[in-house]
Amino acid sequence: xxxxxxxxxxxSLSPGERATLSCRASQSVSSSYLAWYQQKxxxxxxxxxxxxxxxxxxxPDRFSGSGSGTDFTLTISRLEPEDFAVYYCQQxxxxxxxxxxxxxxxxx
Amino acid sequence: xVQLVQSGAEVKKPGESLKIxxxxxxxxxxxxxxxxxxxxxxxxxxxxxIIYPGDSDTRYSPSFQGQVTISADKSISTAYLQxxxxxxxxxxxxxxxxxxxxxxxxxxxxxxxxxxxTVSS
Numbered sequence: 001x002x003x004x005x006x007x008x009x010x011x012s013l014s015p016g017e018r019a020t021l022s023c024r025a026s027q028s029v030s031s032s033y034l035a036w037y038q039q040k041x042x043x044x045x046x047x048x049x050x051x052x053x054x055x056x057x058x059x060p061d062r063f064s065g066s067g068s069g070t071d072f073t074l075t076i077s078r079l080e081p082e083d084f085a086v087y088y089c090q091q092x093x094x095x096x097x098x099x100x101x102x103x104x105x106x107x108x
Numbered sequence: 109x110v111q112l113v114q115s116g117a118e119v120k121k122p123g124e125s126l127k128i129x130x131x132x133x134x135x136x137x138x139x140x141x142x143x144x145x146x147x148x149x150x151x152x153x154x155x156x157x158i159i160y161p162g163d164s165d166t167r168y169s170p171s172f173q174g175q176v177t178i179s180a181d182k183s184i185s186t187a188y189l190q191x192x193x194x195x196x197x198x199x200x201x202x203x204x205x206x207x208x209x210x211x212x213x214x215x216x217x218x219x220x221x222x223x224x225x226t227v228s229s
C-alpha cells in the first residue's frame with residue numbers, strides 16, 4: 001500500500017498570503033493518479049485538482065498543483081477567507097486508493 | 109446536475125445490522141464506479157471500497173475486507189454499504205463518491221453529503 005504523508009499538519013497564515021502544501025508518497029505515484037481535495041467543517045470533500053495539476057470544474061485559478069514521482073505540491077497563491085479548510089491528497093495504485101492525513105490551513 | 113444523495117443519519121446499538129444508501133442522478137449510473145470513504149470523528153479520509161454498478165464488480169480495501177459489504181441496485185441507481193454486526197468503532201461519517209469514467213480518471217467527484225452512523229449502547 002502506498003502511504004501518503006502530508007506536511008505540515010497545520011499551516012497558520014493570513015488572508016492574502018501564499019500557502020504551499022506538500023504530499024509525499026512512500027513510492028512513486030503516476031501523476032495521472034494524484035488528486036487534491038478541500039474539506040470544510042460539516043461538509044463533504046470537494047475535488048480541487050486531478051492528474052496532479054489539472055483544476056476541477058469551477059475551481060479558481062489561485063489553486064494549482066504540481067509535482068511528480070513521490071513529491072507533490074498544492075499551492076494557493078493568495079488565500080481568500082473561504083480557503084481556510086483541511087486539504088487532502090489522494091492517490092490510486094494497485095487497485096487501491098489512499099489518502100494523506102490532511103493539512104489544516106488556519107487563519108493566523 | 110450530477111448528484112449523489114445519501115440516506116439519513118443512523119443511531120444503532122452494537123451488534124445490530126445496518127445498510128446505508130447512495131442514490132445517483134443526472135448521469136448513467138451503470139457507467140461509473142462508486143466508492144465509499146470513512147471519516148471517523150475528527151480524523152481523515154479512509155477509502156473502504158468501490159463498486160461498478162454495471163456488473164457489480166467490487167473491490168475492497170484490505171482494512172475493510174470482511175468488515176462491510178458493498179452492493180448496488182442498478183434498477184434504482186443506488187449503491188449500498190452494509191454491516192452485519194456493528195461495533196462502537198464503526199461510529200463515523202460515511203461518504204459515497206463517484207469515480208471518473210475512464211481508466212485514468214481515478215479521482216472522486218462528486219461526493220454525497222455523507223451519512224453519520226453512531227453506534228452506542
